[in-house]
Amino acid sequence: MKLSPLSTVLVALLVAMLVWLFVASWPDWLTGVLGAKKLFVTTIFNGVTLAGLYFLVASGFTLVFGLMRNVNLAHGSLYLLGAYVGYTVAELTGYWLIGLAAGFLVLSAVGAVMQILVFRRMEGDELRQTLVTIGLSIVAADLMLATWGGKTYQFSIPDWLNGAITTPIILAHRSNGDAVPLTYPFYRLVVLAAAIAIGIGLWLLLNRTRIGVMIRAGVDDRMMLSATGVNVHMVFAAVFAIGAGLAGFAGVVGGSALSIAPGEDVRYLLASLVVVIVGGMGSIPGAAIGALLIGLAEQIGLAYFPTYGVVLTFVIMVAVLAFRPQGIMGRPA
Amino acid sequence: MSTLDPAAAAPARPWSIAGSPLTWAALALLLVYPFVASPFFIYQVGGYALVLGIIALSLMFLAGYGGMVSLSQMSAAGLAGYMVAILGSNSVGTGFDWPWWVVVPMAVLVGALFSTGTGLLAVRTAGIYTIMITLAIGMALFLLTQQNYAIFNGHSGFAGIAAPVVLGVDWHQPVPFYYLALFVAAACYAAVLYVARAPFGLALQAIRDNPRRMHALGFHVLAHRVAAYAFAGVIAGLGGVLLVWFNGRISPGTIGVDRMIDILVIAIVGGIRHPAGAFLGAIFFVILETFAIDIVGAERFNTMIGMLFLVVVVFSPDGLLGLWGKARRSLQRQELPNN
Secondary structure, rough: OOOHHHHHHHHEEEHHHHHHHHHHHOOHHHHHOOHHHHHHHHHHHHHHHHHHHHHHHHHHHHHHHHHHHOOOOOOOHHHHHHHHHHHHHHHHHOHHHHHHHHHHHHHHHHHHHHHHHHHHHHHOOOOHHHHHHHHHHHHHHHHHHHHHOOOEOOOOHHHHHHEEEEEEEEEOOOOOOEEEEEEEHHHHHHHHHHHHHHHHHHHHHHHHHHHHHHHHHHHHHHHHHHHHHHHHHHHHHHHHHHHHHHHHHHHHHHHOOOOOOHHHHHHHHHHHHHHHHHHOOOOHHHHHHHHHHHHHHHHHHHHHHHHHHHHHHEEEHHHHHEEEOOOOOOOOO | OOOOOOOOOHHHHHHHOOOOOOHHHHHHHHHHHHHHOHHHHHHHHHHHHHHHHHHHHHHHHHHHHHHHOOOOHHHHHHHHHHHHHHHHHOOOOOOOOHHHHHHHHHHHHHHHHHHHHHHHOOOOOOOHHHHHHHHHHHHHHHHHHOOOOOOOHHHHOOEEEEEOOOOEEEEOOOHHHHHHHHHHHHHHHHHHHHHHHHHHHHHHHHHHHHHHHHOOOOOOHHHHHHHHHHHHHHHHHHHHHHHHHOOOOOOOHHHHHHHHHHHHHHHHHHHOHHHHHHHHHHHHHHHHHHHHHHOOOOOHHHHHHHHHHHHHHHHHOOOOHHHHHHHHHHHHHHHHHOO
């Protein structure tokens, strides 16, 4: 993407302003406008780490859509199922990491089975596939309620991930001149790091491997890919497995950061929907941009206009749809 | 090949029953119903099914004739219901206490405007995106009503909303409410059938089948689609007014994702190709909901309805009406040799 000199200057100014907001000690008038520096900095941190979680959920959703044109409205259910499975396994074995692996692997298997048993039967019939995913999500939500009940679960994160770390950002100075640094939960930063790592991993998978070549070819022309002798069904099943596995992975990661309860499936489905509508369907960088925008909007809304927070998210969606219906990074259908 | 696919060219209303003896028989049956049923069946089953049918009809119109599966019709209805609570009177004491003949048109108007706005956003993208965008819009409205106390009174919503007493009749009583709902339902049903055969409806169906060709012919594709949303919004708004009168209360739960999906389930299970499907699906849904306790226990109602929905989507994409059409066609085939 090439920027014109004018927009380069603008972007540089914006970045400089943001850096200044984090580094400088705030003058009084700024505190008057934005509230305490602590509120602002924590909000931005929360927004970015939440964006990491949203990216984890939405990347699987957008990956599946990109190849199969399948809007998987059961994606939220996959997230919640992953969280429950991960929790149960972690409780049984006593190791959080095994729970994380189980969340990914079990949901990958579920995704592959869904593709092979259900979606292969109605290939090319997008609306029916979508309706089927709605039906599956109704049944899944009810069966999960039957199995795990209506209570809220809280993961116990291993000690090495727990606790807060002290960041070099100075929030204020005490009267005796001591600096007050920002302390932030370590785990949330790990979530962000995991999201970035997975994003890079997906990019490498799509752009540097043979299966990535097949997937990208399938996105462009499914029939042609099939004609060149590639087993498209295998590629589809693999992509669905990765997408569902990512949802399960995000379920364990997100369930540990927040909590697991019925209704979370709908919340993360909405997040995935809005992220990919804003970012552009089928685009991994789009999902990253969308997640960042929505995560920040949600936290800023929560901090600065509590009862209208959801409106801010919605305004972003409307603005994107009005000016760029296919999403920020999306290609025209 | 599924006939649910909006791009699939379907023959125009293969089992049209408008004006046929069947329509009149159904209407007569519905008119006589209160004389033979108990108040519970008149209100909780009959009245409720008609109200849900009206809201599902608005979805059916968009999906069946326009090829746009909008999940936010329940939100349009719910917003109209909220308007009844806010502009009229409610037990929270925040109502404006306007008379019903101001409140009802205003509520329907707000519902229609909401639906039109949804349409303006959703028609900018095509096909499968519609479900996503309308689902997101509906969820956003749900979250807004839940978080916002200034206008929507947050989580608890409004209660104590009663249908007005007009012409000396208390329209909240089972039999008057049933006939009111039946009248509105019949009017909406007739309106949908009329619009479907009017030039606008024909153009809309042509746009569903081939938007590019219609565009080339000089039709304004987007304007037709948005107008369809506006029309569907009026129907949804009427349904919403009746729904809030029926329940006597409205809260975010009324427009939650579950309820949005319920309307979709009703329309699809009933059959999305003909307006009668919406009401057939609603009757089926309400009866199932009422008697699910005896079949699977109240706890697992959603599993049952979800399974049913899956079976319909996978095996009979045209729903109950489709089954009926199939049965009728096979009967006709059997009769042929005798002729």
